[in-house]
Amino acid sequence: MSVRNSTRSWGSLSKALHWIIVLLIINQWVIGMRADSLPLGMAKLQALAWHKSFGITILGLAVVRLVWRLMNPVPDLSAETKPWERVLAKISHLLLYALIFALPLTGWIMSSAKNFPVSWFRLFQLPDLVAPNEALFQQMRSLHHSLFALLVVVAALHVAGALKHHFIDRNDVLRRMLPFGGVE
Amino acid sequence: MTNYVALLTAFAALFAGASSGAEPPASKPAAADPASPPAGSAARFTQAPGTGSLSFSFMQAGAENKGSFRQFATELVYDPKNPAAGSLKVTVQTASLETQDKDRNDTLAGADLFDVKKYPTAQYVANSFAKRADGQLEAIGKLTLRGVTKDLRVPLNLRPAGNDYELSGEVALRRLDFGVGQGEWQSTEWVGNDVKLQYKVPVVRVR
Numbered sequence: 001m002s003v004r005n006s007t008r009s010w011g012s013l014s015k016a017l018h019w020i021i022v023l024l025i026i027n028q029w030v031i032g033m034r035a036d037s038l039p040l041g042m043a044k045l046q047a048l049a050w051h052k053s054f055g056i057t058i059l060g061l062a063v064v065r066l067v068w069r070l071m072n073p074v075p076d077l078s079a080e081t082k083p084w085e086r087v088l089a090k091i092s093h094l095l096l097y098a099l100i101f102a103l104p105l106t107g108w109i110m111s112s113a114k115n116f117p118v119s120w121f122r123l124f125q126l127p128d129l130v131a132p133n134e135a136l137f138q139q140m141r142s143l144h145h146s147l148f149a150l151l152v153v154v155a156a157l158h159v160a161g162a163l164k165h166h167f168i169d170r171n172d173v174l175r176r177m178l179p180f181g182g183v184e
Numbered sequence: 185m186t187n188y189v190a191l192l193t194a195f196a197a198l199f200a201g202a203s204s205g206a207e208p209p210a211s212k213p214a215a216a217d218p219a220s221p222p223a224g225s226a227a228r229f230t231q232a233p234g235t236g237s238l239s240f241s242f243m244q245a246g247a248e249n250k251g252s253f254r255q256f257a258t259e260l261v262y263d264p265k266n267p268a269a270g271s272l273k274v275t276v277q278t279a280s281l282e283t284q285d286k287d288r289n290d291t292l293a294g295a296d297l298f299d300v301k302k303y304p305t306a307q308y309v310a311n312s313f314a315k316r317a318d319g320q321l322e323a324i325g326k327l328t329l330r331g332v333t334k335d336l337r338v339p340l341n342l343r344p345a346g347n348d349y350e351l352s353g354e355v356a357l358r359r360l361d362f363g364v365g366q367g368e369w370q371s372t373e374w375v376g377n378d379v380k381l382q383y384k385v386p387v388v389r390v391r
Contacts, residue, residue: 040287040288040291042368042371042375045245045375046245046374049246049374114285115283115284115288116249119245120246124246134284134285
């Protein structure tokens with residue numbers, strides 16, 4: 001398996017970025033829900049510190065992923081894929097890319113607005129994006145939650161599409177993104 | 185002040201001795217008498233109402249968290265000719281802490297941290313000043329915080345502003361030395377022990 005993509009298959013870096021971000025997002029959801037349910041105390045501070053660190057990790061990986069995507073060919077959809085399916089796939093991919101930027105960024109703004117600066121795994125502190133502002137924090141908080149709900153919907157559509165390709169159309173669209181699967 | 189006067193007197197005596205060619209100057213000049221009042225230049229200053237900042241910062245999960253006390257009072261006695269005779273008293277209303285986040289304010293004000301109900305004020309009292317080897321003036325005093333009193337030397341930068349001064353500087357202390365952090369907050373893993381205090385206070389001469 002090549003590191004780079006071809007017009008027929010995803011390279012190892014694209015696959016790695018895809019699946020690592022999937023796992024990090026699930027992890028973010030679990031930690032985020034936990035942090036939200038806790039009163040301010042040591043446990044909440046810990047949960048939020050991890051949530052922020054993983055979130056910034058996702059943002060960094062999103063940058064790498066976007067650059068890599070622009071530097072590489074994108075494997076073709078199978079020839080039988082209908083035009084509406086292509087449009088739907090395009091829109092959902094665009095949204096997924098947008099969301100892996102927008103979710104960390106709204107989270108980062110939340111932290112700055114609440115005057116709880118972001119550190120990346122306690123290794124270095126990131127600059128504040130905005131000045132402390134409780135009203136802005138509340139807006140960003142609901143936006144962060146709404147964007148996550150949107151992510152869940154689009155990801156579900158994305159998974160449904162992949163499963164349709166695999167089980168109904170019986171092509172290799174799903175297989176070629178699996179960690180060790182793909183076309184020869 | 186007494187040192188300065190003693191020095192001056194010694195110089196005068198030396199000069200007199202040299203010019204007259206008489207005996208060496210007396211080893212204990214009379215001006216060293218501690219009962220003699222200072223030459224009238226030690227002045228009292230107070231913090232101008234509604235001015236001054238007293239902020240604190242600490243590390244929380246690798247990020248610097250900042251806050252400040254909005255209500256505090258400063259009294260300074262200072263004579264530039266005799267800094268050693270200076271004194272400083274700063275009284276802080278602990279409930280006036282502000283970190284731009286209500287949850288954090290409430291947590292810091294709570295019983296496990298500042299416990300502002302039981303300890304509504306923190307106070308720093310210094311009855312003498314000294315110059316460090318590097319020339320930095322510092323107050324030699326005690327900080328009482330959350331019912332615990334400890335020695336603390338506080339660096340003082342006094343920038344003249346007309347007849348008045350702007351007092352500024354920063355000092356590091358450890359919150360757990362004063363019991364600021366009970367229960368789970370005794371841990372320093374996610375909330376650091378080191379706290380930096382920064383102050384900038386215009387003080388005006390009391391007339």
